[in-house]
Structures are given as C-alpha cells and as structure tokens.
Amino acid sequence: MSADMIKSDTPGHILSGEDLAARLSGIDKKFGVVHALKGVSVSFIRGDVHAIAGENGAGKSTLMKILSGVIGGYDGFIEIEGERCRFDSIRDAERHGVFLVPQELNVVPELRVGEYLFLNREPRRWGMVDTWTLWADAARWLAVFKLDLSPLLRMGDLSTHHQQLVSIARAMTQGVKLLILDEPTSNLTERETELMFEQISDLHNHGVTTIYISHRLHEFERIANAVTVMRDGAVVDHFRLEGQSDTPRRVVQAMVGRELTEMYPKVAVVAGQSLLSLRDWTVRNHGPGRANLIESMNLDVHAGEVLGIFGLLGSGAFDLTRSLFGAHEAQVRGIMQVGGRPVTVRSPRDAIRSGIAYVPAERKRDGLIEAHSITSNMTLAALSRLTRFGVLDRYAELARVQEYVKSLKVKCGSIEQPISQLSGGNQQKVVAAKWLLTAPEVFILEEPTRGVDINARVDFYALINDLAAAGKAIIIVSTDLPEVLGMSDRVLAMLEGSIVREWRRGEATEEDVMTAAAGGSRQ
Incomplete structure (x- = not known):
C-alpha cells in the first residue's frame, strides 16, 4: 500500500x-x-x-x-x-x-441576519465597521445559499429552520470543511425537513463534509x-x-x-366508552378576517384507545392539543366532556382538575424547570395530592418519586440531581411521571419521542401500552408519521383546522396520510 x-x-x-x-x-x-x-x-x-x-x-x-x-x-x-x-x-x-451547529441553537436574537453572519469578523474601514460592505456581503452569501431572507431581519424573528440555515451559511462564509449538524430536523416540519435535506445535499458541491447526528x-x-x-x-x-x-x-x-423484533410494539386493547368528547370545538384566530385555527370540530376518544393525529404546518393539530389543556392564547369555545361530565377548561389548572394530562413537544421550555431537581419536577403538578393539612408530606413525595424512577427506568444518580443533567429520554420519562402522579383519564402527548434514543423510545411505547390497558384515553400528535401509524388504533389527518380523513389501524399507508394532510384527498 x-x-x-x-x-x-x-x-x-x-x-x-x-x-x-x-x-x-x-x-x-x-x-x-x-x-x-x-x-x-x-x-x-x-x-x-x-x-x-x-x-x-x-x-x-x-x-x-x-x-x-x-x-x-x-x-x-x-x-x-x-x-x-x-x-x-x-x-x-x-x-x-470544523463547525458545529448544535440542536439548541445559540443565536443572538437581537442581532440582524447580516450581523450574525459576520459576528466577530465584521468588515472594517478606518477602524470602524463598514456597514455598507457588511450588508452587501451578507446579501450575496444569502443568495449563494438560496435563502430568501433580508440581511436586515432579526435572528430572533426567524423560524428554527431559518436560524439553522443561517448558522450553516455563517459557517460557509468562514471556509467550513467539516460541518457537524446535531439533530437538525428535530424541530422541523416535513416541508422544512425536505428543504434542509436539499441544503445539506448542496454542501457536497461546495466540498463540505457533513457529520449528521x-x-x-x-x-x-x-x-x-x-x-x-x-x-x-x-x-x-x-x-x-x-x-x-x-x-x-x-x-x-x-x-x-440486540435485535428489536418490533420498532412499534403496539398492544391491541378493546376500546371502551368515550372518555373525551368534543362538540363544535372552535379555536379562534387572532386578527379580523382570518380563518379559525380549529373550526367546529366533533371528536370522541375512547377508554383504552390511542388516537394518532398528523398534520403539516398550519394544520391546527397542535392548536387542538393546547386548547384542550387550556394552554392556548386564543379564544376557545365549544363543549367538552371528560368521562361523561361536562367540563370547562380555561387554564392548565382547570385541565388538571378535569383529569387531562399534557406532555408538550418542547419539554425543556414547557414541561420542565431545568434548574430544579428530578423530585421537584416530577411532583410539581401533584403537590395537592402529597400534602396533609397544607404541609407537604416529604416521605410520601420521595416514596412516589422512587416508585416512578424504578418503574419507568429513569437513569439517574440521585432523585435530587438537577433535571438538566439527564438525557432527553430520561427527561421525557420524568415529564410522563409528573402527569401519572395526577391520576388523569386523558393523556395528550405531543412529539412524545422527539430527541429520544431507541431504548427510551421502546420504554415510552411500553408506557403508552400500559396506559391504554389501564383504560386511559391517549392522543398522540407527532410529525413522526411512522410513529403515528405504528402506535395508534385510529389515525386522523388534519388540514386547515379540520379533520379531513380517518383510518382504523392498518388501513392507511404513510403516503395515504401525507396526501390527505397536504390537501390531496378529503373524505
């Protein structure tokens, strides 16, 4: 050789x-x-x-x-x-x-796109920043990478997708040879993912090697x-x-x-009575003349049923789940029943009291307090169940936390360590345990396995099976279409605030659901 x-x-x-x-x-x-x-x-x-x-x-x-x-x-x-x-x-x-674009982007939201592209290496003239050259060079680089963005836009006003693309362009302007992308599509829609793939493929033409995690x-x-x-x-x-x-x-x-014989180990459960019922459920849009986010929806989810909902950006799928938990800023009207009882949900506190649990897509932002311990995060929503005469029963709290750490296989050194030190999969298990402690009847799961490894996924799917076997109603909203099809008893496709197609388990292919969600097929 x-x-x-x-x-x-x-x-x-x-x-x-x-x-x-x-x-x-x-x-x-x-x-x-x-x-x-x-x-x-x-x-x-x-x-x-x-x-x-x-x-x-x-x-x-x-x-x-x-x-x-x-x-x-x-x-x-x-x-x-x-x-x-x-x-x-x-x-x-x-x-x-060598440049790294992390999953949690470290952009400076106040900076404009052009300023961010040349941060710490601004073109100078006579010792001062040459703003004319900066904006001109920024516009040229944005055009090279086919980014239809003004260099004057603020980074904080961009979508996650565009923030990532600008971060890649910033690396390209500095002569990147090896680009590391950490979970680049975890927060993107299907369309944004395809656009990201196009940009990554184009890096080859610039001689760039991409490491893709x-x-x-x-x-x-x-x-x-x-x-x-x-x-x-x-x-x-x-x-x-x-x-x-x-x-x-x-x-x-x-x-x-070892070999996993089933990526989505769904266990069939005979569905029972309706646990969650919606009639004429409407989520208003802000601003005059705009179509409602959800328009007069009728929906039933039954005991033991896993209902999967898939929709593209703007479909209203996530507006629906947040409105059910009282976490939507928009005006909501319609009739909701939980277990046959009429309920009014104007806030998350109302939802918890009504027996509704919500695992949000953005667990770090909406589901956890990162500076707090595993224990305080896990018991946060159930403190009223762990107090006696207004005083927290510390022994009961620790006993329940230890119970769920063991049953959900949460890998940790101590239940008092900060939640931020856990992996994504273990953080998600703590979020799930938080809601299990409230003993709800309805579980709403947004992107339940986003950023979660294979073993943790299998553990989470086993939990979904256990909840269904216990007679709970589960709603999964996910952009991971194979997950929706693999774990659901019934699948809904949403478009423009409405349900456009429905399938029983095994009736639909990925192409069927995607076509319906994109407006290619209606009932």
Whole structure:
C-alpha cells in the first residue's frame, strides 16, 4: 500500500489521502471514573454526509464536542485533510474549518441576519465597521445559499429552520470543511425537513463534509452516504449505504446490542366508552378576517384507545392539543366532556382538575424547570395530592418519586440531581411521571419521542401500552408519521383546522396520510 493510501473503517474500502476529509484515531476520554470514549477511530470522506448514531450516553456527543473544540483534555489525535491537529477551544476547531451547529441553537436574537453572519469578523474601514460592505456581503452569501431572507431581519424573528440555515451559511462564509449538524430536523416540519435535506445535499458541491447526528434513523437512507454506530463509548458498526437494505434495523441492532423484533410494539386493547368528547370545538384566530385555527370540530376518544393525529404546518393539530389543556392564547369555545361530565377548561389548572394530562413537544421550555431537581419536577403538578393539612408530606413525595424512577427506568444518580443533567429520554420519562402522579383519564402527548434514543423510545411505547390497558384515553400528535401509524388504533389527518380523513389501524399507508394532510384527498 502506498504512503498516500489509507485503509478506511469499512472492510475492503481504501481511501486515497485526497479523499479523506478528516480522521479521528484512538480518541479516548474520561470524566473521573466514567470512561466516556474508548479509543474511538473513524474516518470521514470528503463531500460525504456521514451519520453518527447511538443512544443517549453512547459517546457520540462527547466525540463531536472534542472534534469541534468544545471539550479538550483527550488522548488520541485528529487529522483534518492530512494535517494533525489538537483542539483546545472552539476557535481552534473553527480555524481548521470544523463547525458545529448544535440542536439548541445559540443565536443572538437581537442581532440582524447580516450581523450574525459576520459576528466577530465584521468588515472594517478606518477602524470602524463598514456597514455598507457588511450588508452587501451578507446579501450575496444569502443568495449563494438560496435563502430568501433580508440581511436586515432579526435572528430572533426567524423560524428554527431559518436560524439553522443561517448558522450553516455563517459557517460557509468562514471556509467550513467539516460541518457537524446535531439533530437538525428535530424541530422541523416535513416541508422544512425536505428543504434542509436539499441544503445539506448542496454542501457536497461546495466540498463540505457533513457529520449528521439524529435519532430519526429513517432519515439516514434519505440523506447519508455512510453510518457509524456507537455504543458505550466505542464504535460498534460502520458501513456505507451503497447496496444496503433495511438500514434502520441494522443501526438499531448495533445501538442496543440486540435485535428489536418490533420498532412499534403496539398492544391491541378493546376500546371502551368515550372518555373525551368534543362538540363544535372552535379555536379562534387572532386578527379580523382570518380563518379559525380549529373550526367546529366533533371528536370522541375512547377508554383504552390511542388516537394518532398528523398534520403539516398550519394544520391546527397542535392548536387542538393546547386548547384542550387550556394552554392556548386564543379564544376557545365549544363543549367538552371528560368521562361523561361536562367540563370547562380555561387554564392548565382547570385541565388538571378535569383529569387531562399534557406532555408538550418542547419539554425543556414547557414541561420542565431545568434548574430544579428530578423530585421537584416530577411532583410539581401533584403537590395537592402529597400534602396533609397544607404541609407537604416529604416521605410520601420521595416514596412516589422512587416508585416512578424504578418503574419507568429513569437513569439517574440521585432523585435530587438537577433535571438538566439527564438525557432527553430520561427527561421525557420524568415529564410522563409528573402527569401519572395526577391520576388523569386523558393523556395528550405531543412529539412524545422527539430527541429520544431507541431504548427510551421502546420504554415510552411500553408506557403508552400500559396506559391504554389501564383504560386511559391517549392522543398522540407527532410529525413522526411512522410513529403515528405504528402506535395508534385510529389515525386522523388534519388540514386547515379540520379533520379531513380517518383510518382504523392498518388501513392507511404513510403516503395515504401525507396526501390527505397536504390537501390531496378529503373524505
């Protein structure tokens, strides 16, 4: 083998030095007694979209933080285009063309788009910022990346999708060679996801290598050229997608160390009486002349039933769920019954008293207090059930928390540790436990497994099965269409505030539901 030929991580595949964008060799990292990375080696081919998969805690985030300069103090070495490097800061990594776009974007909302693109490297003239050049260069770069945005818009006024694209453009203006995208589609609609994929594919034409981290395994076949799977701080599988079939199953098996026979382990339950009933349910839109967000909806959800709702952006699906919990700012009218009893829900407190639980899509923003402990987060909605004569029964509180930590398999060092220290899957379990403590009859679950690893997903699906078996009514609203179809007894497609199609389990395909949600088919 010649000196400029390198053996890749895929058996039988040889790379030339010119093909190689980056290589990590023997990356080893410990945090005290925790061995986070165990001699990880992986190569990235120039222009590839290289997916990294693994459960929360598998080591992929630590590896990417080392590669992007967020974490130092590691063993092993990094090569960027044949040059051996060592990154002790983000700036070190960026100087070598490595940029990270995190899941939780760190944009400055007050800055304008053009200012953000050139933050800390503004064009100057006579010692002052050359604003004319800044706006002109910003407009040119936005045009290059086909972003129909004014450089004068404020970052805080952009959607998550556009904030991500501007962050990618910012990296491109600085000569990015290796772009790390962490869960880039977790907060995007189907249409925004497709637009993101188009932008990622276009990066190849600019010679950029993309590292793509996602729990949405079905996206790998759509966007990736290669996949590396990590478990317990080590690489357990690596393959290129050419000629591969059933990629998600291979990735799942490598991630969990065993084969999962059923990705969506739905258990059939005989539905009982109606637990949630809506008649003429309407959610008004702000402003004169605008169509209502929900228009005169009639809906019943039965005991033991899992109802899946799918809709595209603006369909009203999330307006519906938030209005049911009294969390919508708009005016709501109509008749609601829970367990046959008429109820009035004007606030979340009313909803809780009426037996309705709500797991929001944005768990960090709407479902948790990150600075508080697991215990205080878990018991927050049920304090009235844990008090005697107006005094919190601390023994009862701790006993119930320990009970749910054990039954839901929440991985934590202590029930008093901050909730922010838990993985996404374990945070979601704590949110679920918070509502279980209120003993509700109706569960509303928005994006229940967003940003959650495979094992935690299976645990959460098992919880849904248990709730259905206990005679609860469950509503799942998710942009993960396979999840909606896989876990629901009945599926609804929504469009412009109305239900446009309904299917029983097994009657619909993904194409059927997507077509209806996009307005291609109505009842």
